[in-house]
Amino acid sequence: MKRAARGVQTVELMSGLRRILVTGAQGNVGREVVRALLARGVFVRQAVRDPDARPADLGQGNELVRFDFHQPETFETALEACDGLFLLRPPAIAKVKGTLNRLVTVALERGVQQIVFLSVAGAAKNQLVPHHAVETHLKTSAKGWTILRPGFFAQNLGDAYQRDILEDDRVYVPAGDGRVAFVHLRDIAEIAAAAFLEPERHYQQAYELTGGEALSFQAVAQTLTEALGRTIRYDAAGVLGYLRHLSRRGLPLAQALVQTILHVGLRWGQAQAIDPTLERLLGRRPLTLREYVRDNARLWTP
Numbered sequence: 001m002k003r004a005a006r007g008v009q010t011v012e013l014m015s016g017l018r019r020i021l022v023t024g025a026q027g028n029v030g031r032e033v034v035r036a037l038l039a040r041g042v043f044v045r046q047a048v049r050d051p052d053a054r055p056a057d058l059g060q061g062n063e064l065v066r067f068d069f070h071q072p073e074t075f076e077t078a079l080e081a082c083d084g085l086f087l088l089r090p091p092a093i094a095k096v097k098g099t100l101n102r103l104v105t106v107a108l109e110r111g112v113q114q115i116v117f118l119s120v121a122g123a124a125k126n127q128l129v130p131h132h133a134v135e136t137h138l139k140t141s142a143k144g145w146t147i148l149r150p151g152f153f154a155q156n157l158g159d160a161y162q163r164d165i166l167e168d169d170r171v172y173v174p175a176g177d178g179r180v181a182f183v184h185l186r187d188i189a190e191i192a193a194a195a196f197l198e199p200e201r202h203y204q205q206a207y208e209l210t211g212g213e214a215l216s217f218q219a220v221a222q223t224l225t226e227a228l229g230r231t232i233r234y235d236a237a238g239v240l241g242y243l244r245h246l247s248r249r250g251l252p253l254a255q256a257l258v259q260t261i262l263h264v265g266l267r268w269g270q271a272q273a274i275d276p277t278l279e280r281l282l283g284r285r286p287l288t289l290r291e292y293v294r295d296n297a298r299l300w301t302p
Helices: 028-039 072-079 100-109 131-141 154-158 162-168 185-197 217-228 239-248 253-268 277-282 289-295
Strands: 019-022 043-048 062-066 084-088 114-118 145-150 170-173 205-209 233-236
Touching (some): 019 028, 028 185, 145 185, 170 217, 185 277
Parallel strands (some): 114 145, 170 233
């Protein structure tokens, strides 16, 4: 038995998983995964570039370890005594062979039993996104893997779109009239945690994960308008205009191209289908974009 942090009921890990290494642990997704694992009594090792910069809320059952995808010499130490790996591709990494895929190989050599990879919707068929190569490597190299393919995050509003909303009162993406079944990161984190707690149930499963409603970006802008008390508009960007916009925002070219490709695909309905998998796995309705906006209005308040 392992004792849960902060008074949460203890749980027994069915397969004996003892320690999970979480990459991207201090980003939006990683923080939610860390919280979900700690709440379920799992010991978490956060992979970070600077372990000396300890967050104030590190908490019990939680430790930091130095890690950098571009420094393979950090891999073995980070993975020591870990039998689970949450794998996340940082947006700035486009070449995965010597980074994410190499980490997967080292993890398997070190005896990691279960790897949960945060991919993207459509990655199984879309060879243009880096996630495709990671999925292929996992499927051909590992026995214990679970692939999460979420659609667009509700949290994009507080991350990739935040500056445009905050400074220009607009949502600016090249999505045309496309609709999106936005998914809440808290729900994704619950599924990731479940894949470690019950790995036998989730072994070699790839899940398409969407929210429960498909919204146009006009509707997203209206939701923001109602929550913030000021008018937020949707400007449908052109492809070249969006690339220039991202460049001015300081994004590397490779990251800007991936972000543009993913958004242009929305024009043809690539993210509008509502998949029932998330609701089935959660046993409840998914959280909504409106709930995310309501809970985080401060992010877009000058």
